[in-house]
Amino acid sequence: MENYLVNLCPVDRIKLTRFRCGNHKLPILEGRYSSDDNRRFCTLCQRNVQGNEFHYVLVGPALSEERNKYVKRYYKTRPNTLKMNQLFNTKSKKESSNLEKFVCIIMAKFG
Numbered sequence: 001m002e003n004y005l006v007n008l009c010p011v012d013r014i015k016l017t018r019f020r021c022g023n024h025k026l027p028i029l030e031g032r033y034s035s036d037d038n039r040r041f042c043t044l045c046q047r048n049v050q051g052n053e054f055h056y057v058l059v060g061p062a063l064s065e066e067r068n069k070y071v072k073r074y075y076k077t078r079p080n081t082l083k084m085n086q087l088f089n090t091k092s093k094k095e096s097s098n099l100e101k102f103v104c105i106i107m108a109k110f111g
Contacts, residue, residue, distance in 0.1 A: 003089055007096040016096075019053065019103045020088065025110040027051030044109065054084055056106045063106065070102035 004016050022029055028040050028051050042051035044062035049055055056063060057071070058079035067076060072095065075083045090096055 003091050004096045004099070007091075007093045008100060012097065012100045015107070016088075016100045016103055019107060024107050026053065026056065026106075027110075028053070054079075054081065057087070057102070058084055063102075063109075066102060066105050070098040070105075 005013055008016065018024060027043055032040070040050055042049055042055055042060060042062075044051075045060050047061070058067070058075060071087070075087045087095070087099060090099070
């Protein structure tokens, strides 16, 4: 069982689960159902990169201020998918809670 399922209250757990399962409106998912491939790119930073979960959680410059507040430096330094996996599977209740808050900010940007 994933640690965030145990560490978070039910409401926060649902929010984080939706993000992980792709139940959101990030460009990567919205563009999947469109014939226009440009809809899959990040709409916040104009860097012409895919607007996926990894981009918004660890590298997207448009969310750097919020990321600095909620994500530890370790995950932001030379980010990769392994670090993202570690972040989502952390045993720390505080890190899980901060991640959930950050994910809520990300999801709010995309309605």
